[in-house]
Amino acid sequence: MIQYNTVNGEAMTNESLENVILELRRGVIVLAVLSCLGEEQYGYSLINDLKEHGLEIDQGTLYPLLRRLESQGLLQSNWRIEADRPRRYYILSDEGRALLPRLKEEWTGIVSMMKKML
Amino acid sequence: MSTNLIDTYVSEVGRRLPRKTRTDIEAEIRSILQDMLDERSQKTGKPVDEEMTLEVLKSYGDPEKVAATYQGERYLIGPRLYPIFMMVLRIVLLVTGILAAIGLGVAAYQTTLTPLNAFETIIKAIANFGASIMTVLGNIVLIFAILEWALFRAGGKVEVKGLPKEKEWDPRSLSKVSSPNQVKMGETILEIVGCFAAIVVFNFYPQIIGFTPNLNSVVESGSWASITFFPLLSEAFFIYVPFLTIVWVLTIILDIVLLRMGHWNTVARINSIGLKVVGILIAAIMLSGPSLVAVTTETLTASLGDAGAAQILIKLLFQFVHLVLWLSIILGSLDVIRIIYRQFVNKETPFVVPEKK
Numbered sequence: 001m002i003q004y005n006t007v008n009g010e011a012m013t014n015e016s017l018e019n020v021i022l023e024l025r026r027g028v029i030v031l032a033v034l035s036c037l038g039e040e041q042y043g044y045s046l047i048n049d050l051k052e053h054g055l056e057i058d059q060g061t062l063y064p065l066l067r068r069l070e071s072q073g074l075l076q077s078n079w080r081i082e083a084d085r086p087r088r089y090y091i092l093s094d095e096g097r098a099l100l101p102r103l104k105e106e107w108t109g110i111v112s113m114m115k116k117m118l
Numbered sequence: 119m120s121t122n123l124i125d126t127y128v129s130e131v132g133r134r135l136p137r138k139t140r141t142d143i144e145a146e147i148r149s150i151l152q153d154m155l156d157e158r159s160q161k162t163g164k165p166v167d168e169e170m171t172l173e174v175l176k177s178y179g180d181p182e183k184v185a186a187t188y189q190g191e192r193y194l195i196g197p198r199l200y201p202i203f204m205m206v207l208r209i210v211l212l213v214t215g216i217l218a219a220i221g222l223g224v225a226a227y228q229t230t231l232t233p234l235n236a237f238e239t240i241i242k243a244i245a246n247f248g249a250s251i252m253t254v255l256g257n258i259v260l261i262f263a264i265l266e267w268a269l270f271r272a273g274g275k276v277e278v279k280g281l282p283k284e285k286e287w288d289p290r291s292l293s294k295v296s297s298p299n300q301v302k303m304g305e306t307i308l309e310i311v312g313c314f315a316a317i318v319v320f321n322f323y324p325q326i327i328g329f330t331p332n333l334n335s336v337v338e339s340g341s342w343a344s345i346t347f348f349p350l351l352s353e354a355f356f357i358y359v360p361f362l363t364i365v366w367v368l369t370i371i372l373d374i375v376l377l378r379m380g381h382w383n384t385v386a387r388i389n390s391i392g393l394k395v396v397g398i399l400i401a402a403i404m405l406s407g408p409s410l411v412a413v414t415t416e417t418l419t420a421s422l423g424d425a426g427a428a429q430i431l432i433k434l435l436f437q438f439v440h441l442v443l444w445l446s447i448i449l450g451s452l453d454v455i456r457i458i459y460r461q462f463v464n465k466e467t468p469f470v471v472p473e474k475k
Contacts, residue, residue, distance in 0.1 A: 043149075059150070060183065085152055
């Protein structure tokens with residue numbers, strides 16, 4: 001009986017831990033994506049680029065996010081035909097470019113604050 | 119074959135997307151899938167085949183889930199309106215229940231009750247109750263869904279730029295919305311219940327509006343069956359019911375918006391005045407139009423057996439209906455004056471701290 005409870009409790013803890021980690025990662029995705037799009041990239045190359053930097057993002061999260069950032073005016077995109085097929089390239093818009101240094105500054109602030117706290 | 123699979127997959131995602139963005143998203147997914155296939159083919163040194171396509175599609179995910187990621191969260195009735203929706207639903211279901219019970223009472227009262235038809239009456243009442251619950255639920259959900267849609271359209275900016283920029287809440291606004299701008303909760307809920315009851319009664323249970331002139335015959339004969347029940351309202355009255363229903367429905371919508379806002383503003387006041395004026399006009403037209411009372415001196419004389427008493431009763435009835443209409447015109451006009459007064463004259467009422475006794 002006790003063992004059952006412990007197992008259950010552990011499962012719960014793991015689940016909560018995963019949820020918190022997911023939330024933490026979700027917070028940095030926008031900044032990570034924006035910082036990778038100083039030069040234009042198409043969706044799949046961006047996902048690989050982020051993976052190489054150590055950030056694995058689910059495709060179902062990244063592609064809709066790119067569209068949302070574009071509709072918010074932070075990115076712009078254009079279709080280009082390469083190797084006989086169309087690819088959509090994304091790049092920072094002027095607004096996004098102006099915003100990025102401020103976001104980086106904010107991020108540095110958060111990191112140093114958290115370092116002091118932890 | 120693999121192209122066919124991709125086509126099918128992409129169109130499966132596409133048909134779950136809004137028409138406006140469908141083609142664009144479909145093209146993007148197709149392009150990404152081809153990138154994935156290319157990479158896989160290079161890594162394994164094999165040409166793209168059906169098996170590889172199936173693997174890639176499996177890793178991309180269920181079309182339904184993929185489509186959902188592009189849509190964001192959508193609500194028929196969102197979290198902002200949900201508490202008020204539940205409150206209105208509870209009140210209205212309670213009122214419908216009470217009305218159904220009254221309807222059952224009247225039905226029992228109008229028929230000779232034997233065990234067989236008592237059972238039939240109850241079954242019919244339950245069926246009617248079920249039908250009116252469905253209508254009521256449908257109408258309330260519809261009203262709230264329209265409100266949700268309107269709110270979504272009006273407040274589309276909430277979603278943008280990372281953190282939602284909500285209007286800063288100032289605790290001092292609490293004192294500003296004290297009388298006369300504050301919406302009176304009890305009064306407003308009462309109005310919602312009243313309008314709703316009127317909608318249900320006049321549209322679904324018009325037969326319960328009537329009267330019986332000879333109730334004491336029950337005591338004499340000991341049977342409910344001896345009662346003659348006269349429906350009070352004529353066909354002429356029911357011509358106005360759709361118009362009145364529109365006014366009542368709009369009044370309910372306005373009341374819900376007011377409950378949600380918590381205070382009156384100019385737009386709400388203009389709408390309220392508009393509704394009241396329409397209500398007054400309908401009452402005035404009803405007053406000048408054909409008779410709203412279905413009972414005539416002849417039918418009543420036949421039932422009572424006394425022409426004099428029937429005449430007096432009919433006169434009283436007509437006067438009663440006129441009185442109700444005049445009252446609604448006068449009270450409606452007073453309401454309009456009160457609303458205008460509060461908007462223009464009493465705008466800057468200071469917050470008064472009650473004196474200590």
